[in-house]
Amino acid sequence: MYGQEExxxxxxxxxxxxxxxxxxxxLPWLSKKSGKDVSTMYTGDEEKPLIPIPVYxxxxxxxxxxxxxxxFVDRNYPYVYSRNNIKSHDDELxxxxxxxxxxxxxxxxxxSKYILGxxxxxxxxxxxxxxxxxVALLDNLNRLFFxxxxxxxxxxxx
Numbered sequence: 001m002y003g004q005e006e007x008x009x010x011x012x013x014x015x016x017x018x019x020x021x022x023x024x025x026x027l028p029w030l031s032k033k034s035g036k037d038v039s040t041m042y043t044g045d046e047e048k049p050l051i052p053i054p055v056y057x058x059x060x061x062x063x064x065x066x067x068x069x070x071x072f073v074d075r076n077y078p079y080v081y082s083r084n085n086i087k088s089h090d091d092e093l094x095x096x097x098x099x100x101x102x103x104x105x106x107x108x109x110x111x112s113k114y115i116l117g118x119x120x121x122x123x124x125x126x127x128x129x130x131x132x133x134x135v136a137l138l139d140n141l142n143r144l145f146f147x148x149x150x151x152x153x154x155x156x157x158x
Contacts, residue, residue, distance in 0.1 A: 005102075072107060
């Protein structure tokens, strides 16, 4: 049984490793910005005021764009929320911190809520940074994917 679990773990690592590496490069920036607002409101100038338009940090937008191209984006993310009874940021963070590598649906569901949900409610992109969701998620993926692997690779340092 242990050999089968190890085989599944290695298959998951092989399938998702490149996507994890692509996202982890944002971990230093996300860690620095965690708990802070990464958007501003543009209202035009005094002569020509406009309806306030949110303006997002370019690094956040690059992260969103890269995340959209990964296997971590799943349109069925509401299922993860209903199945795990996720109601708050605390629930999300608790699940992320306790997730194992075989719990990829949790990682995918939570990341997808913020990435895909941000398409219609852009404040979700900033909320993921402010609440520390992205940092917790990427930090745990880094730990799960790059510690104690067969090939001896270590956690990626950022």
